[in-house]
Amino acid sequence: MTKIDLFAPLPLRHGPELKNRFMLAPLTNLQSHPDGRLSDEEIHWLTMRAEGGFGLTMTAASHVHPLGHGFPGQFGTFSDDFLPGLSKLAKSLKAHDTHAVVQLVHGGMRSPKAYIGQDPVCPSDNAEFGARALTEAEVQEVIESFILSALRCEKAGFDGVEIHGAHGYLLCQFLSPEVNQRKDRYGGSLPNRYRIIGEIIAGIRKRCGPKFSIGLRLSPERFGLKLAEIRDVAQEAMLSGEIDYLDMSLWSAFKTPEEVGFAQRPLIEWFAELKRGSTPIGVAGKIMSAQTARDCLSAGVDFVLIGRGAILHHDYPKKVKADPDFQPVSLPVTRAYLESEGLSAPFVNYMATWAGFVAD
Numbered sequence: 594m595t596k597i598d599l600f601a602p603l604p605l606r607h608g609p610e611l612k613n614r615f616m617l618a619p620l621t622n623l624q625s626h627p628d629g630r631l632s633d634e635e636i637h638w639l640t641m642r643a644e645g646g647f648g649l650t651m652t653a654a655s656h657v658h659p660l661g662h663g664f665p666g667q668f669g670t671f672s673d674d675f676l677p678g679l680s681k682l683a684k685s686l687k688a689h690d691t692h693a694v695v696q697l698v699h700g701g702m703r704s705p706k707a708y709i710g711q712d713p714v715c716p717s718d719n720a721e722f723g724a725r726a727l728t729e730a731e732v733q734e735v736i737e738s739f740i741l742s743a744l745r746c747e748k749a750g751f752d753g754v755e756i757h758g759a760h761g762y763l764l765c766q767f768l769s770p771e772v773n774q775r776k777d778r779y780g781g782s783l784p785n786r787y788r789i790i791g792e793i794i795a796g797i798r799k800r801c802g803p804k805f806s807i808g809l810r811l812s813p814e815r816f817g818l819k820l821a822e823i824r825d826v827a828q829e830a831m832l833s834g835e836i837d838y839l840d841m842s843l844w845s846a847f848k849t850p851e852e853v854g855f856a857q858r859p860l861i862e863w864f865a866e867l868k869r870g871s872t873p874i875g876v877a878g879k880i881m882s883a884q885t886a887r888d889c890l891s892a893g894v895d896f897v898l899i900g901r902g903a904i905l906h907h908d909y910p911k912k913v914k915a916d917p918d919f920q921p922v923s924l925p926v927t928r929a930y931l932e933s934e935g936l937s938a939p940f941v942n943y944m945a946t947w948a949g950f951v952a953d
Contacts, residue, residue, distance in 0.1 A: 830872075874895055
C-alpha cells in the first residue's frame with residue numbers, strides 16, 4: 594500500500610482540492626442563536642480552525658427544516674433569511690485557503706418537541722421518542738429541504754456540503770432496520786432504506802454547480818444499524834461517482850466492532866478495505882496524536898477528521914507539521930484555556946459536560 598503523507602493535497606471530483614488530509618470534524622457547539630441565525634462566536638470559532646491549517650473546515654450540523662432542529666444553539670439553513678450569516682462565514686473561511694463545508698442534518702425523532710413545537714417526525718411511529726411517521730409527501734419535502742439548503746450554501750459561497758447520515762438523526766433512522774418499519778419504497782430492503790439519501794445526493798448534484806462538493810457521513814454502530822449493511826451503503830455511495838468523499842464516524846477509529854461477527858479486526862479496517870473507485874474515504878474517532886493520524890492513513894484511509902484535538906488546538910494541522918510527534922495538551926484543561934482557543938461560554942459549558950475535559 595502506498596504511504597500517504599498527511600500534508601499531500603487531496604483532489605476531489607468537484608471543487609477545489611484540499612491542501613492536506615486534515616478535515617475539521619463537524620462539532621456540536623451550541624453557540625448560535627435560538628432562531629437559527631449564525632452567531633459571531635460560531636464564525637470566530639470556525640475561522641480560527643481555517644486559519645489553523647485545516648484542508649477542509651466543516652461546520653456543526655445545520656438543520657435543513659424547522660422540524661429538524663435537534664439541539665440548542667444550532668444554526669439553520671432552511672430559510673433565505675440565513676443567507677447574510679452564511680455568506681459572512683463562507684467569506685471568512687475562504688480567506689484562509691480552506692475547503693469550506695456546511696454539514697446538513699434533520700434531527701427526525703431526535704428533535705425535541707420543546708424546540709419544534711410539535712411531535713417529532715421519524716420514518717415510522719416511535720413510542721420511545723413520541724415521534725410520528727412521515728407521510729410519503731413529507732419524505733419528498735425532506736428531500737427538497739436538503740437540496741434547497743445546499744443551494745443556499747452554494748449561493749453563500751461555500752465549496753460544498755456534507756449530508757449527515759449518521760448518529761441516529763433522520764437519515765440514519767431511515768437506514769436502521771430497527772427504527773424504519775415503513776412498507777413503502779422508503780422502507781424494507783436496504784436499497785429502499787438508503788433511497789432517501791441517494792435521492793438527496795442526486796438532487797444536489799443535479800441542481801448545484803459542477804464545482805460544488807458533496808460529502809456523506811455514516812456511522813456503523815448503535816441506533817439499530819448493522820455493520821454489514823453500512824459497509825454496503827458506504828461502498829455503493831463511493832462507487833456511485835456522485836459524492837466527493839465519505840466520512841466514516843467510528844467513535845474510536847481503532848476500536849473493536851460491537852457486533853460479534855466483526856470483532857476480529859479494528860473498525861477502521863472494515864471500511865478502509867472497501868472498493869471506492871476515486872472517492873476518498875476518511876475516519877473520525879479519537880484521533881488525537883500525530884502518530885494516530887498517520888496510523889489511520891497507514892490503515893488505508895485517505896484523510897482524517899479531527900474533533901477533540903481541534904477543540905484543544907485551533908492550529909492542530911500546523912502543530913503536526915511542526916512536530917511529527919505532536920500530542921495534544923493533557924486533559925482536563927481550564928475554561929480560560931478553551932476561551933483562548935476560540936470557544937465561547939456556551940461551548941465551554943457544553944464541553945464541561947464531557948467527563949474529564951474541563952477542570953473545575
